[in-house]
Amino acid sequence: MLSGKRLPSKAVLTAFVRACGQSDPALWQEAWERVSVAEDRAHASRSTPTRRQRSVARPAHVIGEPLTGHTDVVRAVAFHPHGHLLATGSTDHTVRLWDPSTGHLIGEPLIGHTDAVYGVAFHPDGHLLATAGSDRTVRLWDPATGQPIGEPLTGHTDGVTGVAFHPYGHQLATTSSDRTVRLWDPATGQPIGEPLTDHTQPVRAVAFHPDGHLIAAASRDGTVRLWDPSTGKPIGEPLTGHTDAVYGVAFHPDGHQLVTGSFDGTVRLWDVATRDPFGAPITGHTSAVLGVAFHPDGHQLAIGSFDGTLRLRDATTGQPIGESFTGHTDAVTALAFHPDGHLIATTSVDKTVRLWKLASYEQGPQLLQQRLQTQVAQLRRLRHSQIKVYRERNALASQVQDLASKIATAEAHQMHASRVQISWAVIGGPITGHADGAYGVAFHPHGHLLASTSEDQTVRLWDPSTAEPIGEPLTGHNAGVIAVAFHPDGHLIATASYDRTVRLWDVATRDPFGAPITGHTSAVEGVAFHPDGRLLATAGEDKTVRLWDPTTRQPVGNSLTGHTESVRALAFHPDGRLLATASEDRTVRLWDLVTRQPVGDPLTGHTGVVYGVAFHPDGHLLATTGSDRTVRLWDAATRQPIGAPLTGHTQSVTALTFHPDGHLLATTGSDGTVRMWDPVTRQPVGAPLVGHNIDAYSIAFHPDGHLLATASEDRTVRLYGQLWNPKAV
Structure with a gap:
């Protein structure tokens, strides 16, 4: 199967070409398509075609x-x-x-x-x-x-x-x-x-x-x-x-080229950096060119003309x-x-x-073999591919089935022989700049910024690749800033403070976005954007959860009430239907965002303050952390606990986050350590990571999962990175 992080061996691909090479081209094409279909059913999700595949x-x-x-x-x-x-x-x-x-x-x-x-x-x-x-x-x-x-x-x-x-x-x-x-x-x-x-x-x-x-x-x-x-x-x-x-006019998806279409009947490509023409004008239309667009993968260019036709061109050669x-x-x-x-x-x-x-060219087996060999490095990075087994009535059906089985077997052997164990480690020194304890940390959705908040009443932006500050601190709160979140499209930052307000900031200008959001009657402990960005949720020491329109900064509906003590954290379900809240009353509550009513009874089990709550990226799990030094997993649909609590932290567990692909859960706490867990087996992954010497309050994964950040009472932010250690199993 052409999926996951492994490919069939060259021998298997060669066998495929030999099996199909003597066939009629139409039958060969059908055979290859069937293998692709057979591959698709064996896995749960479809891979994205590579740039080279799309270009044909x-x-x-x-x-x-x-x-x-x-x-x-x-x-x-x-x-x-x-x-x-x-x-x-x-x-x-x-x-x-x-x-x-x-x-x-x-x-x-x-x-x-x-x-x-x-x-x-x-x-x-x-x-x-x-x-x-x-x-x-x-x-x-x-x-x-x-x-x-x-x-x-x-x-x-x-x-x-x-x-x-x-x-x-x-x-x-x-x-x-x-x-x-x-x-x-x-x-x-x-x-x-x-x-x-x-x-x-x-x-x-x-x-x-x-x-x-x-x-x-x-x-x-x-x-x-x-x-x-x-x-x-x-x-x-x-x-x-x-x-x-x-x-x-249109930009290439990677931004290095610009395409223009003109009434002179030509299309021109330009180098954005130098603003010079890129090659000769593209001609062929018999009248004015009114529309141009790059394919999302950047390899094709579509051109629409006054002559009533649509044409596709190779974006590199113009052919x-x-x-x-x-x-x-x-x-x-x-x-x-x-x-x-x-x-x-x-x-x-x-x-x-x-x-x-758009349809695919019918390729000959030799060309396909060459193409696949050049794609090996790229395809190894693909994590998912669907494999469907599907029988057709023709002479190649049994051969294709057998071939799909061989490919799957070859890949399984290859994966077993080269399994990779991933470990994590503290990278670089502490990120310093805050004058008091650092409380919150969050990555920009594009990963190029890291935001942190502090008892020093500021919000700071950092370049995670260099750990250097970006611009001056964002000031405006008049008490410690507890929590931070980026809007899903990255243009806004929301911060929550002991001063009872929430502030929005324009990421591009680093200026406040409108007046502070007021309504809570005590400290605002948590803040989160809805997955589609239309709602902002806040958690308060006043025992309420409030919803706001981030564009108008006005409340949306009434407060959500039910907790009997401070609400410390909240998280939206990935599909946006539910909101989970964690409280000092030792419970977690789920709320239906359509009816604004609680969903079932509170989730109970923690024996102390519940400090953190997070949904698994696919939404089927909910994880919570507490002052009882445990991490708990729950079935989001049934609201029932899954297995025994995860133990290992020696003090309160204050924060948690799932890896973007869901295969890891990271937690941190008052013991200053970061611990990784396998959410399926509920077992620890690797040894604890020691980066802080006192309480850590917040933790966040980089959007691509290769970095982890924590914020601590020691006034620093720490970064942790992956170490790849090949080990034969």
């Missing part, structure tokens, strides 16, 4: 009938980040939502614009849809309900032609025929800074760099300009080379991939890739939307 995808074939409903030219298209919605904007003044899996319309059209809709874009977490109109406004919508959010964003003095969200979601960029680019705060609807005014003709399209540090805008003046969105300053000279208006795709009866105006890359959506002057499905 061939042009799409159209799926079903055109999507109809708009009554005029369809100008814009975007997929929801989760892929389950497609939004389109039209000259008929409406925005429509579609189910891309069925092609069916979802709900009624979104009506509000009084003129053509030229741009649509989803917020990175999917909770907002922004639309740009020729009526000079930008509108925000809730895609779940189809309802407008707030008043239209006004400021442009001519039609708004394009819209894009910052990758972190805290900024919105728009382009206009008034020759400007504007930045907005989507939370408040207010403009950010002055308009960007260097273009000499209408600006047609805009895109953010994947890390958010650049904006690219394309204009009818034939140029593309780059700006720094944090300062509003232009970066270098405009990109010139097109001989007519530029209508399309065509297959023939052009026809289906629209008029100009293709816009296009977008599905987030997983298997679909392309196109819009047209013909008033329709079309979906195209």
Whole structure:
């Protein structure tokens, strides 16, 4: 099986090629597909194709009938980040939502614009849809309900032609025929800074760099300009080379290239660092290029043209991939890739939307063998692959079944022979800077920042790769800061304090995000964001749990009451349906976030204060820690304890966290140690890690799982890293 961290041996792959090599190519292809299917059933989850595998995808074939409903030219298209919605904007003044899996319309059209809709874009977490109109406004919508959010964003003095969200979601960029680019705060609807005014003709399209540090805008003046969105300053000279208006612009997923499409019928690639052209212009369309987009893996480029066709190109060589795709009866105006890359959506002057499905090239066995051999290192990193056993009626069925068995056996032997034991160790010296005990620690979702909080009333940001501070401490609380959490999209930090407030901070600027959140009548002990970022939960010494809208900073519903002592910690279930809270009353409670009612009776078993609570990443387990020196595991569905408590800490266990892939549980406590546990066997993994000499209060894994951080009363933050020790079993 091509899964996990091991591959079938070269001998097994060679056997596969020999078995199939003499077959008819069509039968060979079918045989290989069956082996893939057979592999898929033996494992629980599907692996993501490697970059190289995806790059051999061939042009799409159209799926079903055109999507109809708009009554005029369809100008814009975007997929929801989760892929389950497609939004389109039209000259008929409406925005429509579609189910891309069925092609069916979802709900009624979104009506509000009084003129053509030229741009649509989803917020990175999917909770907002922004639309740009020729009526000079930008509108925000809730895609779940189809309802407008707030008043239209006004400021442009001519039609708004394009819209894009910052990758972190805290900024919105728009382009206009008034020759400007504007930045907005989507939370408040207010403009950010002055308009960007260097273009000499209408600006047609805009895109953010994947890390958010650049904006690219394309204009009818034939140029593309780059700006720094944090300062509003232009970066270098405009990109010139097109001989007519530029209508399309997009960044490569890794940010090193920019692609532009023009009315001159060409597509150009640019080196973002040098701003120089990358190779010769890409030609082939017989008319203006209106839309360009990179495949999510960056290996293909899709181009839509006024000539009514869609073409795919190799993003490295610029060479065509297959023939052009026809289906629209008029100009293709816009296009977008599905987030997983298997679909392309196109819009047209013909008033329709079309979906195209990418398919795989039929490869010969020799080519596939070569390709697999070059992928070994990459495929070893893949953790999951589904193996399905499935019988077809043809001459190769039994051979394929036997081959799948051989592959599985070979991999099992290989995994046994080279099993890796992972151990952890303190890395580097303590991270110092706080002037009093460090209470909270959290990693940014992208892993490039580490935040810590302290009794010294500050929040500090650190570079976890260097352990160096980033900027000045965040100040504003007037008492010790107990807890910290990052918004799921990384643009906000929430902090909780003894001063009875919660504060939000803009990660990019490190400025406070609005006024403090008030409502608790005593110290705020814990803070957590809902997985979709729409809610913020806080735990109070006042025995309550409160929910807030992080955008408006207003309470959402009434407080959750039921605990009889201080609430010390809380955690959202990964699917967002439940909230777990831990209290000094020795109980853990689960809450239904729809009804705001407790789910069943409290979880009892701890004989002292419950300090920590966390859900396993797949949601089936709940783990808790307490002053009784134990860690307890619970079945999240039945709320029953699983096995005996985990013991080993010699003092209170104050905090815990699951590894992102769920195979480890890490705990820390007043004994200053970190302990690792296997949540399946409930056994300790390795020896305790000693990094602090007194109480540790908080613990967090890096998003990719290779680092662990703790915060302690000794005023320091410590980092722990993996050590890989190959041992034959």
